[in-house]
Amino acid sequence: MILEEEIIGKSENIKKVRELIRHVADTGLNTIIIGETGVGKELVAQCLYQYSLRRYHPFIKVNCAAIPESLLESELFGYERGAFTGADRNKKGKFQLAHNGVLFLDEIGDMSLSLQSKLLHVLQSGDFSPLGSEKIFTTNTWVITATNQDLQQALKNKTFREDLYYRLHIINVKLEPLRTRPEDIPCLIEHFIKKYSSIFPNKKVVFPNESVMDRLMTYHWPGNVRELQNIIQKKMALGSWDEILRGLIFKNDTPHVSAIAKLRAEDSSDIEALLSLLTLSIEDLSSFSLQKIKKEVTDRIENRIISLVLEHTGWNRSKAAKILKISYKTLLFKIRNLAISPRLD
Numbered sequence: 001m002i003l004e005e006e007i008i009g010k011s012e013n014i015k016k017v018r019e020l021i022r023h024v025a026d027t028g029l030n031t032i033i034i035g036e037t038g039v040g041k042e043l044v045a046q047c048l049y050q051y052s053l054r055r056y057h058p059f060i061k062v063n064c065a066a067i068p069e070s071l072l073e074s075e076l077f078g079y080e081r082g083a084f085t086g087a088d089r090n091k092k093g094k095f096q097l098a099h100n101g102v103l104f105l106d107e108i109g110d111m112s113l114s115l116q117s118k119l120l121h122v123l124q125s126g127d128f129s130p131l132g133s134e135k136i137f138t139t140n141t142w143v144i145t146a147t148n149q150d151l152q153q154a155l156k157n158k159t160f161r162e163d164l165y166y167r168l169h170i171i172n173v174k175l176e177p178l179r180t181r182p183e184d185i186p187c188l189i190e191h192f193i194k195k196y197s198s199i200f201p202n203k204k205v206v207f208p209n210e211s212v213m214d215r216l217m218t219y220h221w222p223g224n225v226r227e228l229q230n231i232i233q234k235k236m237a238l239g240s241w242d243e244i245l246r247g248l249i250f251k252n253d254t255p256h257v258s259a260i261a262k263l264r265a266e267d268s269s270d271i272e273a274l275l276s277l278l279t280l281s282i283e284d285l286s287s288f289s290l291q292k293i294k295k296e297v298t299d300r301i302e303n304r305i306i307s308l309v310l311e312h313t314g315w316n317r318s319k320a321a322k323i324l325k326i327s328y329k330t331l332l333f334k335i336r337n338l339a340i341s342p343r344l345d
């Protein structure tokens with residue numbers, strides 16, 4: 001049995017997802033998992049299943065994008081012999097096969113409108129008929145869906161039915177892209193190294209040193225966790241971390257990358273420069289106690305760093321909170337308390 005601990009990560013997003021899985025698993029409420037490619041949508045679906053009592057029944061996966069529309073309908077609902085040319089036997093559909101278990105509909109955003117209305121009917125009534133059959137089957141299936149598309153946009157474009165959207169969204173699990181939760185990268189690397197060490201027992205992988213880890217944490221990970229997993233496998237098979245890094249194309253224009261780079265540059269600047277940055281005058285030193293100066297200095301450093309990150313995220317506070325690794329609430333508190341406001345130039 002896969003345990004929820006298999007969803008590795010210590011970011012707020014992953015912690016919330018683990019908590020949600022614990023609460024939702026036994027409810028059987030329609031759940032949609034949203035996120036870019038490779039973020040772990042299928043892993044979450046598997047965990048929901050493994051945590052529910054439905055784990056004693058089948059977990060059936062259908063990739064709606066990979067099957068042509070004409071075949072997808074018979075794949076889902078099955079068909080009766082003679083339903084169409086070539087249907088020389090009865091075939092059970094996935095809804096029937098997943099009875100009492102889970103039907104995981106991946107890439108739901110790619111489903112055609114006509115099939116969406118058939119799916120909506122099953123979700124509302126629990127009934128369906130195989131193609132070419134008069135029989136009505138009743139299914140007790142937990143439908144979990146996933147998408148990497150912006151379904152809100154699909155609603156606006158009228159390519160996704162609004163009534164189906166609300167049916168599927170009873171529970172909504174959002175997996176953030178890996179680049180916005182860099183704090184998960186070290187534990188994922190450790191996890192994959194352990195995992196693949198048992199598969200390649202003769203290969204020894206050295207955990208990345210600090211500078212390699214810095215680079216990995218500022219990479220934009222277009223393929224998310226799957227890409228990281230592939231990199232660890234590649235690392236087991238060949239070469240050095242340097243070689244792996246050379247294979248990654250860094251996008252230096254992403255706001256969080258340049259913000260972090262700038263912070264690092266400031267980190268390495270000497271204390272003189274830092275003091276001048278803080279514009280601490282000799283008057284400040286004479287009129288305050290050491291305790292107060294300490295507080296003043298910390299506040300100014302915080303103000304400077306938070307302003308910098310906010311500027312780089314275009315004042316997107318949730319992005320900024322992630323970069324700073326503080327909660328959204330703490331960031332709002334600090335913005336208010338330190339009187340940080342957007343620059344007017």
Ligand SMILES: Nc1ncnc2c1ncn2[C@@H]1O[C@H](COP(=O)(O)OP(=O)(O)OP(=O)(O)O)[C@@H](O)[C@H]1O
Binds near residue numbers: 014040
């Ligand atoms: N938090 C995580 N902890 C451990 N492994 C993870 C995590 N997230 C993803 N993975 C692993 O990364 C790989 C990709 O994940 P998964 O297939 O679930 O992604 P996906 O979102 O369904 O991708 P796609 O949209 O391309 O189908 C899998 O091998 C999965 O086990």
Ligand SMILES: [Mg+2]
Binds near residue numbers: 042
């Ligand atoms: Mg998937």
